[in-house]
Amino acid sequence: MTETNKIGAYKSVAEPFHVDFNGRLTMGVLGNHLLNAAGFHATERGFGIANLNEANYTWVLSRLAVELDEMPYQYEEFSIETWVENVYRLFTDRNFSITNKDGKKIGYARSVWAMINLETRKPADLLTLHGGSIVDYVCDAPCPMDKPSRIKVNSEECVSKLIAKYSDIDVNGHVNSIRYIEHILDLFPLEVYKQKRIRRFEMAYVAESYYGDELSFFMDEANPNEYHIEVKKNGNEVVCRSKIIFE
Amino acid sequence: MTETNKIGAYKSVAEPFHVDFNGRLTMGVLGNHLLNAAGFHATERGFGIANLNEANYTWVLSRLAVELDEMPYQYEEFSIETWVENVYRLFTDRNFSITNKDGKKIGYARSVWAMINLETRKPADLLTLHGGSIVDYVCDAPCPMDKPSRIKVNSEECVSKLIAKYSDIDVNGHVNSIRYIEHILDLFPLEVYKQKRIRRFEMAYVAESYYGDELSFFMDEANPNEYHIEVKKNGNEVVCRSKIIFE
Numbered sequence: 001m002t003e004t005n006k007i008g009a010y011k012s013v014a015e016p017f018h019v020d021f022n023g024r025l026t027m028g029v030l031g032n033h034l035l036n037a038a039g040f041h042a043t044e045r046g047f048g049i050a051n052l053n054e055a056n057y058t059w060v061l062s063r064l065a066v067e068l069d070e071m072p073y074q075y076e077e078f079s080i081e082t083w084v085e086n087v088y089r090l091f092t093d094r095n096f097s098i099t100n101k102d103g104k105k106i107g108y109a110r111s112v113w114a115m116i117n118l119e120t121r122k123p124a125d126l127l128t129l130h131g132g133s134i135v136d137y138v139c140d141a142p143c144p145m146d147k148p149s150r151i152k153v154n155s156e157e158c159v160s161k162l163i164a165k166y167s168d169i170d171v172n173g174h175v176n177s178i179r180y181i182e183h184i185l186d187l188f189p190l191e192v193y194k195q196k197r198i199r200r201f202e203m204a205y206v207a208e209s210y211y212g213d214e215l216s217f218f219m220d221e222a223n224p225n226e227y228h229i230e231v232k233k234n235g236n237e238v239v240c241r242s243k244i245i246f247e
Numbered sequence: 248m249t250e251t252n253k254i255g256a257y258k259s260v261a262e263p264f265h266v267d268f269n270g271r272l273t274m275g276v277l278g279n280h281l282l283n284a285a286g287f288h289a290t291e292r293g294f295g296i297a298n299l300n301e302a303n304y305t306w307v308l309s310r311l312a313v314e315l316d317e318m319p320y321q322y323e324e325f326s327i328e329t330w331v332e333n334v335y336r337l338f339t340d341r342n343f344s345i346t347n348k349d350g351k352k353i354g355y356a357r358s359v360w361a362m363i364n365l366e367t368r369k370p371a372d373l374l375t376l377h378g379g380s381i382v383d384y385v386c387d388a389p390c391p392m393d394k395p396s397r398i399k400v401n402s403e404e405c406v407s408k409l410i411a412k413y414s415d416i417d418v419n420g421h422v423n424s425i426r427y428i429e430h431i432l433d434l435f436p437l438e439v440y441k442q443k444r445i446r447r448f449e450m451a452y453v454a455e456s457y458y459g460d461e462l463s464f465f466m467d468e469a470n471p472n473e474y475h476i477e478v479k480k481n482g483n484e485v486v487c488r489s490k491i492i493f494e
Contacts, residue, residue: 016286016296016418017279017425021458023418032264039263049263074418165433166440171263171270171321178264186412190458193413211268211437 006139007083008041014072022193024071025078027201028182031064034096034109035177037080041094047134056118057129061111061177062091063148065202068098068107077101083139090114090123092134095143108145151204151241153220153230160187160217164209174208175215175239184229184242187217196225196246204241209233253386254330255288261319269440271318272325274448275429278311281343281356282424284327288341294381303365304376308358308424309338310395312449315354317347324348330386337361337370339381342390355392398451398488400467400477407434407464411456421455422462422486431476431489434464443472443493451488456480 010033018029042048042059052058072078078100085093096109115124126134162183170176181203209215213233220228229242257280265276289295289306299305319325325347332340343356362371373381409430417423428450456462460480467475476489
């Protein structure tokens with residue numbers, strides 16, 4: 001198999017309702033495009049969610065980290081490339097690069113996925129599933145950014161609370177991965193986004209939350225311009241963690 | 248000019264993070280696709296926002312009404328056609344049809360737009376602007392649904408409140424048109440969406456709201472399955488009204 005066939009490339013455009021007040025694509029929308037690209041790439045190669053659901057398995061996103069020099073501006077075209085970097089027994093690393101309208105690489109992303117059995121909710125062995133064919137697509141294209149890191153939040157002071165509503169819930173009945181990103185971005189006042197931009201953004205998905213769950217947000221300012229956020233449901237159980245580095 | 252050239256057609260797909268727990272495209276996302284189609288159609292014909300901004304004018308959405316037999320399901324392709332139905336001095340009517348993956352018409356939409364001068368914020372005369380060329384595109388394709396109606400809300404009991412946050416704000420610094428739709432959909436419990444689907448949805452945009460504004464929501468159950476909603480900012484000024492008919 002050629003390296004070219006291992007990499008999927010998907011074009012998009014920064015739609016007017018998908019940009020923020022600066023006219024730049026929001027991190028939530030970029031996350032959506034990254035996850036779509038992952039889905040297209042997997043489907044085209046026979047290990048997408050639709051193929052897996054038939055066999056009672058599904059992909060679960062565990063980690064997402066994004067590093068950017070710039071965000072696409074309103075109406076600008078951009079392209080996302082994605083490929084599988086590693087396959088382990090229980091996890092696979094999928095990487096991304098983001099290219100702007102002029103063909104310049106403006107960012108990279110890393111993600112970690114597990115596969116679970118829909119009935120037992122237990123993780124599946126990626127090296128044997130689907131004849132282990134996912135391994136054939138492993139590719140060592142460059143992804144010059146740090147791996148997703150360990151995120152620890154000490155603060156016990158809740159900075160925001162909300163109840164998961166209709167628009168938060170995806171087809172699996174869970175609060176969807178992108179909505180967490182949006183709710184986390186909303187923790188910061190507009191002033192922050194006027195003065196700074198997000199250089200690195202990380203999500204660690206720990207547990208699912210559901211319609212009606214109360215989500216509470218805890219935040220450490222770990223360093224100047226570096227924030228660690230933890231989202232808990234119904235007071236105690238950690239749902240996800242995030243790290244945001246501004247510049 | 249041929250009738251064909253007057254109608255723009257734009258394909259799309261129901262992305263996984265754009266569907267609700269039923270696996271159907273959300274009304275907010277459909278609204279986004281409709282407004283994108285309007286933008287593409289206008290731009291391709293020389294009267295899009297980008298062209299206008301140069302001349303210090305912009306389009307302002309005043310009304311949107313959507314009627315649907317069904318919503319596209321997750322991963323399904325669908326297509327939006329749009330055309331200009333009427334041009335008056337201060338308003339233009341733009342219509343839409345929505346076609347499912349099998350080529351069947353599954354819904355229609357109507358919208359009303361004004362054009363304003365960005366400096367004076369005053370409405371512009373559509374019949375003279377851009378040499379009045381928008382009139383050349385008027386087209387009488389069928390749109391078998393009622394026009395946007397007058398919406399009146401009597402209730403003075405606030406059913407929900409929120410503060411406009413970073414993710415709500417568009418490039419003009421206003422709460423974006425799609426976010427109002429999402430916040431309005433979130434007024435209804437999940438149970439409603441389990442038992443019913445939205446047959447008709449209307450928005451009337453009255454005034455702009457901004458970052459930090461407190462939006463409060465008032466609702467009448469006007470008839471069984473018919474709800475009228477009013478959104479006010481900072482306690483008194485009406486921002487928009489909506490009508491939702493379930494079935």
